[in-house]
Amino acid sequence: MARFSANLGFLWQELPLPDAIRAAKAAGFDAVECHWPYEVPVEAVRSALRETGLKMLGINTIRGDVAAGENGLAALPGRENQARDAIQQAVAYATEIGAVNVHVMAGRASGEAARETFIANLQFACELAAEPGIMILIEPLNHRDVPGYFLQTCEQALEVIEAVGRPNIKLMFDCYHLQIMQGDLTFRLQTYLNSIGHIQIASVPDRREPDHGEINYHHILAQLNELGYRQPIGAEYRPATSTDAGLGWLKTFREKTSL
Ligand SMILES: O=C(O)C(=O)[C@H](O)CO
Ligand SMILES: [Mg+2]
Numbered sequence: 001m002a003r004f005s006a007n008l009g010f011l012w013q014e015l016p017l018p019d020a021i022r023a024a025k026a027a028g029f030d031a032v033e034c035h036w037p038y039e040v041p042v043e044a045v046r047s048a049l050r051e052t053g054l055k056m057l058g059i060n061t062i063r064g065d066v067a068a069g070e071n072g073l074a075a076l077p078g079r080e081n082q083a084r085d086a087i088q089q090a091v092a093y094a095t096e097i098g099a100v101n102v103h104v105m106a107g108r109a110s111g112e113a114a115r116e117t118f119i120a121n122l123q124f125a126c127e128l129a130a131e132p133g134i135m136i137l138i139e140p141l142n143h144r145d146v147p148g149y150f151l152q153t154c155e156q157a158l159e160v161i162e163a164v165g166r167p168n169i170k171l172m173f174d175c176y177h178l179q180i181m182q183g184d185l186t187f188r189l190q191t192y193l194n195s196i197g198h199i200q201i202a203s204v205p206d207r208r209e210p211d212h213g214e215i216n217y218h219h220i221l222a223q224l225n226e227l228g229y230r231q232p233i234g235a236e237y238r239p240a241t242s243t244d245a246g247l248g249w250l251k252t253f254r255e256k257t258s259l
Pocket of ligand 1: 060139141177236
């Protein structure tokens with residue numbers, strides 16, 4: 001049976017994070033993940049995770065000055081100190097709650113200096129994350145939602161991962177972003193599976209429940225099953241109405257796939 005992780009950055013946003021974790025459990029999710037949990041005391045998150053038995057699969061580094069349009073710091077030349085503070089904050093929080101992955105957000109930048117800055121910051125992140133056993137993730141984002149984001153394609157992310165040269169860094173394969181940027185999802189999942197640390201889903205183009213739109217997730221999930229991928233898939237979409245009202249896909253996807 002396929003397994004799914006509720007992305008609490010988008011699902012049950014109206015609830016405090018610990019209650020959102022409980023709501024995800026009650027709805028039948030197998031894991032949770034979120035974006036920026038830093039204002040919530042770790043004890044509250046940890047006890048909701050313990051109580052429900054769910055794992056937190058991932059959290060993100062902070063984005064920087066969001067009002068000014070920043071969306072990550074790690075590829076911004078001259079901002080290394082802030083980028084590394086953000087990495088330290090994320091790895092410390094992830095360690096406290098037993099999270100599996102930390103997504104290091106690159107930010108809006110381009111060019112060779114940005115690439116070198118990103119690689120050096122990621123090496124720092126990997127070294128820090130090695131001892132607590134945390135995986136560092138990097139994620140290409142689409143150019144419509146996040147114009148100018150440093151990382152926009154799968155192959156660019158894989159080149160960065162290769163250059164970082166550490167064992168604890170992988171690709172976050174968000175089907176929504178990669179369908180918009182590149183498509184050919186089945187081929188890319190097959191070809192790059194060993195470098196993929198986490199997979200996320202949403203409908204395209206509207207980023208809502210994954211049961212409609214231009215991606216056939218029944219096909220994608222069947223392919224992942226054949227490839228032997230067994231990790232929970234991240235449901236990272238904006239519910240069309242309420243989270244609970246839109247969860248029909250969860251039962252159908254679980255019944256029809258044997259992931
Ligand atoms: O936007 C996404 O797809 C993400 O997964 C980031 O973590 C949040 O911006
Ligand atoms: Mg994503």
